[in-house]
Every structure is written in structure tokens, then in C-alpha cells.
Amino acid sequence: MASTTPIDTPPAPPAPPDRKERPQPTGRVGDKVFVGLSRGSGILLLVIMASIAVFLSYRAAIAISKDEGNFLTTFDWNPAGDPPVFGIAVLLFGTVVSSIIAMVIAVPIAVGIALFISHYAPRKLAAPIAYVVDLLAAVPSIVYGIWGALVLVPYLEGLNLWLDQFFGWTYIFEKTEVGVARSLFTVGVLLAIMILPIVTSVSREVFLQVPKMNEEAALALGATRWEVIRLSVLPFGRSGIISASMLGLGRALGETMAVATVLSPSFIISLHVLNPGGGTFAQNIAAKFGEADEFGRDALIASGLVLFVLTLLVNGAARLIIARRKEYSGANA
Amino acid sequence: MSHASTAVQERPTPPGGHGAPKSALTSRSLPRLAPVGFAAVAIALSVGISTAAGWHSKVQWGMIAALLFLAISYVATTVVENKRQAKDRLATSVVWVCFLIAIIPLVSLLWTTISRGAERLDGYFLTHSMAGVLGSEASGGVYHALIGTLEQVGIATVISAPLGLLTAVYLVEYGKGSLAKAVTFFVDVMTGIPSIVAGLFILSIMLIFEIQPSGLMGALALTILMIPVVVRSTEEMLKLVPNELREASLALGIPKWRTILKVVLPTAIGGITTGVMLAIARIAGETAPIILLVFGSQLINTNPFSGAQSSLPFYIYEQYKVGEAASYDRAWAAALVLIAFVMILNLVARGIARWKAPKTGR
Numbered sequence: 001m002a003s004t005t006p007i008d009t010p011p012a013p014p015a016p017p018d019r020k021e022r023p024q025p026t027g028r029v030g031d032k033v034f035v036g037l038s039r040g041s042g043i044l045l046l047v048i049m050a051s052i053a054v055f056l057s058y059r060a061a062i063a064i065s066k067d068e069g070n071f072l073t074t075f076d077w078n079p080a081g082d083p084p085v086f087g088i089a090v091l092l093f094g095t096v097v098s099s100i101i102a103m104v105i106a107v108p109i110a111v112g113i114a115l116f117i118s119h120y121a122p123r124k125l126a127a128p129i130a131y132v133v134d135l136l137a138a139v140p141s142i143v144y145g146i147w148g149a150l151v152l153v154p155y156l157e158g159l160n161l162w163l164d165q166f167f168g169w170t171y172i173f174e175k176t177e178v179g180v181a182r183s184l185f186t187v188g189v190l191l192a193i194m195i196l197p198i199v200t201s202v203s204r205e206v207f208l209q210v211p212k213m214n215e216e217a218a219l220a221l222g223a224t225r226w227e228v229i230r231l232s233v234l235p236f237g238r239s240g241i242i243s244a245s246m247l248g249l250g251r252a253l254g255e256t257m258a259v260a261t262v263l264s265p266s267f268i269i270s271l272h273v274l275n276p277g278g279g280t281f282a283q284n285i286a287a288k289f290g291e292a293d294e295f296g297r298d299a300l301i302a303s304g305l306v307l308f309v310l311t312l313l314v315n316g317a318a319r320l321i322i323a324r325r326k327e328y329s330g331a332n333a
Numbered sequence: 334m335s336h337a338s339t340a341v342q343e344r345p346t347p348p349g350g351h352g353a354p355k356s357a358l359t360s361r362s363l364p365r366l367a368p369v370g371f372a373a374v375a376i377a378l379s380v381g382i383s384t385a386a387g388w389h390s391k392v393q394w395g396m397i398a399a400l401l402f403l404a405i406s407y408v409a410t411t412v413v414e415n416k417r418q419a420k421d422r423l424a425t426s427v428v429w430v431c432f433l434i435a436i437i438p439l440v441s442l443l444w445t446t447i448s449r450g451a452e453r454l455d456g457y458f459l460t461h462s463m464a465g466v467l468g469s470e471a472s473g474g475v476y477h478a479l480i481g482t483l484e485q486v487g488i489a490t491v492i493s494a495p496l497g498l499l500t501a502v503y504l505v506e507y508g509k510g511s512l513a514k515a516v517t518f519f520v521d522v523m524t525g526i527p528s529i530v531a532g533l534f535i536l537s538i539m540l541i542f543e544i545q546p547s548g549l550m551g552a553l554a555l556t557i558l559m560i561p562v563v564v565r566s567t568e569e570m571l572k573l574v575p576n577e578l579r580e581a582s583l584a585l586g587i588p589k590w591r592t593i594l595k596v597v598l599p600t601a602i603g604g605i606t607t608g609v610m611l612a613i614a615r616i617a618g619e620t621a622p623i624i625l626l627v628f629g630s631q632l633i634n635t636n637p638f639s640g641a642q643s644s645l646p647f648y649i650y651e652q653y654k655v656g657e658a659a660s661y662d663r664a665w666a667a668a669l670v671l672i673a674f675v676m677i678l679n680l681v682a683r684g685i686a687r688w689k690a691p692k693t694g695r
Contacts, residue, residue: 045516045523052530059537193439225421301536305533308527316518
């Protein structure tokens, strides 16, 4: 009780209780040490980020300077050859295509689930479902990987044939090679399943923050539930959905194990996404590392640097969008 | 209230307005259980169509059923009620379908792991290594990988928990100006670093200083992945500590660092523990850095500072790649162990969070 009274009195502060001749408060040294430690660890984080960029660039520069092919356009990965030739074109293509497929599938469904949890599910079900979705975000990627390779791939074969049969005319879904469904499309589906939980939980958070007043105003005007969502929930949550998707995209871009187990890699670029083949940065690193000598590892580091920059851009953009939204919502509150 | 009900009454009646005039309150509406009926019809139709066309994939059956369900309920509502209600029902159906579509693979994943994993999981599996076991033999176990995971994750936690905690303290208690902004931004960005890039970073250091692979190197890569998670969650928890507590302590003349150590951190300790445990759960499943930095081993190596080690996720990958029936069984069993480990950590962490939530006064 005694500790609360000083806070209650300040309205008319008489004289500061500290007298000037009083000695320096004890603990100044402790304060300095503590500030130093905590600021130091903050700075250490920045140093780690910077050194990731520096070290990767350094080793990458060694590799690229000896590359006889064009690092950006060569369709081959043979750093052990004579002359060494390797390029990231196929990897960049595969990474981007599989991530796009994942986003196209996952984002609408994730927004649907988020709406389901926040607005449609019976009250008693909503909390447990949200809880389970959060738990699923914690399932390790290697488990998704072996599930994808041993369970999902056989299941998707029928779907692949069907897509080929009815949508083959789109070129994208034309299956020109016979083979199991270890294709970029399957990878995209698996990545979609993997990023569903994260996109869902971020979007749900945003939907729950929609001011109740807005929704009730729409309801009072006689809006149906869908109209409430379209008029008040989705406009409010738009930037949240965008940033959630970009966080998901960041994960999909850098996913290693799920791709490494499912894809049957080959160094070709083909828009026939149902054909087996292709590759991604992370998958290529995991697959080629075992047989790589020191120079081969440098080459892999070079490709990792590109992945690093790619994810940095995507995540940075997502964070900027979130930050901007925070300012807006602060102004509106 | 009366306003609301008049608004409902004035809702436009269906434009089709044939037959007896009806007020909006008594306008025709579908019975409450209609969606269940639509679903039954859609499923029956899709089974019929699929068998007729000779498709075997259940994925197609499900997709056809989902599309039919959407179409039937939209048309029926348009006919019986009106267009706005139909749109509303369509949206409701879409949302439900989304949920069901998503739940199927996730349930399948958990079910497969548990049922396949339970076949091989027993005391022998947990207490034996793979020393001298051929890939095709139905023997061997996961003991060496368990030790590896525990040691690597332990080292990573010992390094990153204090670092993350101090950084969070800096951001919440001291942080102002451009340094704090930069740290906040880069912590966020660091959260998104792919695990394989963290592995490559440590690898480049190993190449430069000619360090041999060991559990420690893997733990360092895991540290990079773990720190931002710890910082983010601790920061949230510290922000929840009521300012009155800090002010009360400072008003008593207690220096700031003692206030933080004795008042702020103990208040938030439940949430901080939760954050650290969730971070552990996240890094325990990382495979990519282990492939690059720890190399994997069939033998028990209890020394994380020298020599190759194994780890649970690496073990799963290794057994998957062997490609024999017996090794698939081992992979599933190890996956079950890993999922159980991660899930138990998650559940306990969330339990602690609920139990030790900061008290905001009574």
C-alpha cells in the first residue's frame, strides 16, 4: 500500500524529495553494466545479420569468380567439372514457381479458415480449432517431407492425370512426361499445406482486431454475415492478409526438407509444372552438399546467398506493410 | 430494437414476387438443416459421377463433391430465398469447404505419423543406436539421434536464451532511437531466415577457419534461428508487465537494473519460459543445418564439441533416403518421437503461459 501513495500524490508536486547534496544513488555501476549488456546483445544481433551477409558474399565471390558458365543463366550445376560450370537459373525458376503455386492454393484457403475461426465456427469449436492450427505450425518440416513423399505423391497422381486431361490445353497443366508425381506442382501443394497454419493464424489475429463497432453497424443496417465480412472485416484486414501471405511466402521460398524429399530434381526449366523435374535453391543445397568438395560448397553458398537476399526482400516488405498498418490503426484507435 | 426489426421488415422481398404477397418476416427460407442435405446430395452425386467416369483418386471425388455442394446450395437459396441470402450462403459454404479441405491433409499427416510410427516405436527403439545395422534390417534405434538432438538444442538454448532475453530487455526498457528501431526490424527479418541459409553461414565460417563438423556447429546455426523467436516473445511479455510496478519500484529509489531483475522479469517469467520453450520446439525439428554442419553418424557420440553426431530430424531424412521398408518404418517411428517431443513442449509451454499469466492486480 505504501508504495502506491507516492504515485497518487504527484498532482501538486511540492519539492523534489531528493536533496541535492545527497550522494549518487547506489547502483549506478550496476545500471551501466546492465545497459551495456543489453545494448551489447542488441548490437550483437545486428553484427550477426551483417556477418551473415559478409561471409556468404565472401565465399560466394570465390565461387562465382571461377565459374566458367554464367552464374545467372546457366542451366547446369557442375562445379566439380572441368571447367566448373554452374548457374542458378533453374533453381530460381523452380523456387519461384513452386512458391507461387503454394501461395495461389494456400492464401484463399487460409483466409477462409481464418474467417471460419473468427466468424463462422460455433463458439465452442473456434478456440480448440485455433489451438490445433497453432500446434500444426509447429510440426517439423521433415515430417511434412516424408508424409509428402510417401502419402501425398501417390494421392496426387490421379489429380495430375485429371488436370492433364481437362486443363492440358492451358500448357501449364500439360503432362508431357510419364512418371510419378514428384513435380513442382506436387511441391507447391505440399508447401501450401505447410504454410497454411502460419498464414491462417496471422490473418485470424487481424480479423479478431476488427473494431466490433464496424461489424455491429453493418449488422444493424441489415447486412447479411457475408456483407458484414465484405464491408468491414476484409477492408480492415487487407494489409494483414498481405503481410501474412508474404510471411508464408518467405517460408515457402526457403523450405528445404519437404522439397528435398518430394521433388525428383533435374536441371531443366519447363512450365509444364506436372512433369517431374526442376529444383529449388534449398533443395539443391541439401541434395548436392554430400558430394561437394570445398569449391562445390562455395558454389552452393553462392546459391544460398541469392536465396538469402530473396527471403530478406520478401520478409522486409512484409514487415514494412505490418509496421505501416500499426501506425494507421494507432491513429484510428 | 424496434429500429432493427423495421429494417428487417423493409428488406426487399424476392423480385420474383409471384403468388401470394408475403411480408419479409414470413418470407420463405430454407430449413436450418438444409446444408446437411445439400452436402449429402453433393457427395452422392460425386460418387456417382466418379464411378461412372472411372476415376479412382479420392482427391477428385472430394473436389467434385465440394463444387457440387457450392452450386446446389447457391441455386437452391436463390430460388427459395433471394440473391443476397444466396451470396451469404455461398460464402458460408465456401468457408466451410475451405476448412474441410485444409483439415483433411493435416489430419492425414498426424494420423499417418501416429499409426505408422507406433508400429516400430518401443523401448528397444529408444535405447539403441544404428551401430552395425544395415538399412534393410528391421532393427536399430534412435538413441544416438536423441542424444544429438538434446545436446544440440541444449547448447543452442544456453546461448540464445540469455542473448534473446537481454535484447528484449533492451528493446522494451531502454530502447529508443535508431539503434532500437534497427534491432527491431532486423529481429523481424531474422525470423524469416531460412534454416539452410543459417547453416550455410556457419559453413562459410567453418570453411574459412578450417573447423571440422561437430554438434556445436549445428547448435550455432540453431542459435541464429532461435534468438529472434526468443526476442519477439519475450518482448511481448515484457510489454504486458504493468508500468505501475516499475514506477512503484523506481519510486522507492531502487536502481533500474534491480527493478528489471527483481520486479519486471519475475512478473513476466511465465510468459518468457513459454516463449523459450516454443522456440526450442521450433528448432528441434530443423534438419537442414544438421545436414551441412553435423554430418550425421550411425554411432553414439556424446561429445557435442568434436566429431559427427546425429539428430532426430536428420535421422528421419537419412532413413527415408535409404528407401527400404524397414528404414521407412524407422523414419516414421522417429517422426513420431519428434512430433511427440515438439507437441509436448508446445502443450506444456501453453499450459505455463495460461497458469503463470501476469497478474494485473486483484
